[in-house]
Structure formats: structure tokens, C-alpha cells
Amino acid sequence: MALKPDVSAFGVSDSNSEATVPEEGGVDGVCGDDMSAKAGEGPEPADFCGKTITHNNDLDTTDMLPTSLSPTHYDIHLHPNIESGHVVGSVAIDAMLNERVERIVLHAKTIDIQSVTVYLQSAVVASVGPEAISYDAELETAVIELPSAVGGVADVPECAQLIIAFTGMVSDGMYGLYYSKCRDRSGEMSRMLVTQFQAKCARMVFPCWDEPATKAEFTLSLTVPTSFTALSNMPVAHTADHGALKTVYFERSPRMSTYLLAIVAGELDYIEAVSCSGPHTSSGERQPIVCRIYTPPADIDKVQFSLDTAVRVLERLVDMFDYAYPLPKLDLVAVPELEAGGMENWGLVLFRTVRLFITKQTSLWIRQKAVYVIAHELSHQWFGNLVTMAWWDDLWLNEGFATWIGIYMTDQLYPEWRRWDHFVIEDRQAALSADSLRSSHPIQVTIKGSADIDQVFDSITYYKGCSLIRMLSAHLGIDVFMAGVRAYLAKHAYSTATTSDLWQALE
The missing domain is CATH 1.10.390.10 (Neutral Protease Domain 2)
Structure with a gap:
């Protein structure tokens, strides 16, 4: 008791x-x-x-969103122009329509919605353009006015889908989708794409229900230069080449909050190790989880200590919680420009470079901080x-x-x-x-x-x-x-x- x-x-x-x-x-x-x-x-x-x-x-x-719609799955595509910072995107949102509605309210900040098509039971029931969409800058919402009320005829929730086309810009701060300076393989200054969505910045990248309790599954695709490594919460499912560009498709995620969705893309190298932290096999052993640390190419020799620490911590956390690590992979990424010391995105944990770069010359105090921050962020994979x-x-x-x-x-x-x-x-x-x-x-x-x-x-x-x-x-x-x-x-x-x-x- x-x-x-x-x-x-x-x-x-x-x-x-x-x-x-x-x-x-x-x-x-x-x-x-x-x-x-x-x-x-x-x-x-x-x-x-x-x-x-x-x-x-x-x-x-x-400013909490109405509960007339409950999203269950987002299928997001983003195509950021690395040079101009302009982003073209689309999202298909599967949701349960819980009541009859004349308008749809969802979070959107610093993005412009171009069109919205609403499906009920796979049939188009509404289609609107920019003229039917208004924005509330204080509440950070978009209000989509429908031509007529839809749903709720029998007071039974219905399966709905919203197809939304939108545009946006890469952020000039370290939140939303932004650039971090780094060095490429030739040693020249370059940029990597990074996201920081906690606490309420997913709405800066795609229209969504940006509240922690409104969990959904996510499927993401990202179009980037062919030289870039693209990362997200889930493993890569497949890649389609388009000359100088490629589109990377990621596997579908489990249910999670919008603030935990994450993207990193840039010229990166990695080292990896295997942690016995997955679900139990039929023989009673735990399935292996591949743990990787990604860094700009010139710094890959500085993260072996951090990788070893991450594997040790992950295995101990699994034993401590008696709960397998929930995702099929774990990536840690060293980001030169990150507002916080670390961010616990599920399966794609971001760290300031100083928290992962440990060498023989590193002081004991910095080494202690590195171990602590790694353990702190990995514990968030559960908590x-x-x-x-x-x-x-x-x-x-x-x-x-x-x-x-x-x-x-x-x-x-x-x-x-x-x-x-x-x-x-x-x-x-x-x-x-x-x-x-x-x-x-x-x-x-x-x-x-x-x-x-x-x-x-x-x-x-x-x-x-x-x-x-x-x-x-x-x-x-x-x-x-x-x-x-x-x-x-x-x-x-x-x-x-x-x-x-x-x-x-x-x-």
C-alpha cells in the first residue's frame, strides 16, 4: 500500500x-x-x-481543439527545397467523425493550406480551396469552412479522411523544421534538416491535432537530395530515386503524440551496435535492436563511448521496466545546433554534439553529463x-x-x-x-x-x-x-x- x-x-x-x-x-x-x-x-x-x-x-x-474529429493516422509527405527553404507538403489524415460538423478546426502555424478534400466512407463529401480557410494567429489554428454540414446523421462515428495540400517554410529558429549548420564530407560548411516539435511546433510543419493526448499513427515520406541520409522515427521502408533527388518512405509508426514525430536529413555517417532489448523470442531471449549514432562525417570517431553507453543503458532500462524497447530501431543523432541538450523523439533521439562527442581528452565532468543525458533521453522512450x-x-x-x-x-x-x-x-x-x-x-x-x-x-x-x-x-x-x-x-x-x-x- x-x-x-x-x-x-x-x-x-x-x-x-x-x-x-x-x-x-x-x-x-x-x-x-x-x-x-x-x-x-x-x-x-x-x-x-x-x-x-x-x-x-x-x-x-x-484553445484546445474541438473533439468532433479524432485523428487515427497521418500519411505525410514533405519536400523541402534545401536552397530556398520553401516546403511543399501533403497529408492524408484518417479520423473518426464523432458528430455533424460545418467546419473543421485543426492546428496550423506558418503554413498555408492550398486545398482540403473530405471523404466519408470513401466518398467525397466536400472540397474547398484557400478562400474557405481562415487562420487564428493567437490560437495557431486553421478553420476550414465546409460548403454544407457533413456526418453525424445517425449519431454514430464515421470513418473520415482529410486530404490536405499545403506549403510552408523552413524555420529561422531552432524549432519546427529548421537548418543546422554542419560540415559535409569535403569539410565544407553545409546544412542538415532537423525537426524540433516539442512542445507545440508540429503545427509549423503540417496541419494536425497538436495535443499530446491526441495520439495517432504516422507514415512519412521525405524528398531530399540523393546525397542526404534521411532519418525518422521508424526504419526506411523503401526509396525512390528521381535524379538529383530521392523520396524516402518510412514504415508506419505506433500510436504517438505529434510532438514526438521527428526528421533529420543531411550528409551523415554512423556507427552501430546491437542491444538485446526487443521483445522476447520463443526461446526466451530478447530480440536484437540495432542502435546507431549518426554524426557529420568528420566527427564519427568521437562517439564510440556514447554508443557503448546507449547500449548499456537501453538494456538496463528494459530490465528495470520489464518492458521491451517498443520500436524496431534506435538512432541517436549529434546535431550541431540544437536548442536543448537532448530531445527524446521516439526512435530518433537528438543530442547537442557536446553531449555525444567524448574522446580521451574529454573531462570527467563532461563525460558524466553525457552519460546522464543519454540515460535521461532513453528513459523517455518509455516515460x-x-x-x-x-x-x-x-x-x-x-x-x-x-x-x-x-x-x-x-x-x-x-x-x-x-x-x-x-x-x-x-x-x-x-x-x-x-x-x-x-x-x-x-x-x-x-x-x-x-x-x-x-x-x-x-x-x-x-x-x-x-x-x-x-x-x-x-x-x-x-x-x-x-x-x-x-x-x-x-x-x-x-x-x-x-x-x-x-x-x-x-x-
């Missing part, structure tokens, strides 16, 4: 007070990376990644990807757990580093300092609108959340605690969960 904590005792929300958060696009790497650096710089950890925002607890949750928070107010379920597991795993691999001592002295103190300010908030904080999402990526969510989990694991004992965690993962796999679901699993 687990004690049910009073979460409100772990923080005080304060209306209209200030807190600081990282820039849009996700912050996983700040744990043990940017945030570790911040923790030792002074007594004001609320200066989080240099961006100050205002808490506003009076917002109304009016965050397999089981996702239902809404951003439960982000601590993702990040508090990933922080705890990252430190726990680092301590298991290298006990002589005394990583928990470092956590207590540095990271927990950062959270306590932030928690002493009027800008503090509970680890489970109400997010009333998407404009508030970024504010919860902070030391309270990461380090205070980790402290709570550490306390629970010590109180229950690691065996009892992990039994509850395994039950939580098994029950909510490929779905979403809330804090209450975790307490139920631990009781």
Missing part, C-alpha cells in the same frame, strides 16, 4: 507572478546539461534559460513516449521520472561518480531556491492555455519532481516502487496518463 502524497504541499502556485522558462521547442537537455550549469551559477535558478514569462492562472482553456502525460500540467510525469532515472542509471553504471551526492548538493538546491520564490508552482500545475505550456519546463518540474520520486522510491523501497512503475507502464502503454494514474499504480 503506497502513501498518496499531497502534491500541493510540494509547491505554491501564485497568480500573476513571474517564472522563467526556456525558449519554445522543448528542454529535455536542460536536465544535467543547461540546468546543471545554471544550478551552480548563483542563487536565482528561476532565471531559466534566459527567458522570463508571466504566470497567468486566469486563462481559460479555450513520455510509450506513456505520455494527458496534458502539459502533468509534464512532471515525463521529466521528473526521466531526471530520476537518468541519475539512478548513471549511479548504477558509475557508482564512484556519486551522482546522487551531486544531485542533492546542486540540482535539488536549485529547485529549493526556485521554490522559495513567489514565482514557484506545484509540480502538477494547471495549464489553462497553450500559451502557458512553456512555463512548466523549469527546475520545479525537473528537479523537484525528481526529488519527490526519489522520496517515494526510498519510502516504499526500490522493489515495491518499481513494481508500481511497471504496472503503470503496462496499463497505459501507447496511451496517456495523469498523476492520479501513477498514485493508483503505486497503491
